[in-house]
Amino acid sequence: MVALELVNRPNKRRPLPDQVSELTTNRLSVYLRCLNELDTAGVQTISSQALAEQFHLNAAQIRKDLAYFGEFGVRGVGYYVKELRRHLRQILGLDRRLRVVIMGAGNLGLALADYPGFRQEGFDIAALFDIANEKIGHESRCGVPIHDVRELKRLARRERYDIAVIAVPAPHAQPVVDLVVEAGIKAILNFSPGTLKVPPEVKLKSVDLTVSLESLSFYLAQGGEEGASGAQGA
16 A cells, blocks of 8 residues: 555655756656556556566666656555556646647648557647748648738747747748747748758757668668668579
8 A cells, every 4th residue: 555655645746856868858758658668568566577578678767767766666566557657747747738739831740740640649640830822721621720921920929839840841840940939939840941040048959861872772781781682683
């Protein structure tokens, strides 16, 4: 009974300690996905060692990362999957719906707007913004409205957007980011190549697909291609 009370005790959200790196919070996202799988499979409790072995993680790293945010394990039991999952969602701010806008209604922007996984994880794609008259006033296949980019600031005040995704060609990325910042949006995910500037109070994360492809190209150039050719020959 004492153990259950310990685990079910409300976890007060507090500012991240200075020593917690972005790598740590990235790993929390990985742990959450593992716990989602365990919960779906009906697993009720799991130790850090079993969690690490099942998902190819590091048990000591799991314990260290979680210790920054509180005591979640129970001696002799491990972690209660549902409760740890709930705590991680609170820590990551996923215990509320987040409203996301996508800047650019091209192929990438429309694909992102219609991706169902975002909604499943608590991210509501609220709108797309573009400059093309032939797109403005229409919707994506899943019903996300496309607005004139000049309406961003007005709609942001009314709709209170949390995150903006930049999916425009590189030459237009910085001006669009500037519009997003002026609209008061404090978190930006950028898919455009190149370096963008934002003020200190705005968090910017970039996903460069070209860099990832070049990394794979390097792997193939160092011998991966020979292994693939050998497999085909067999």
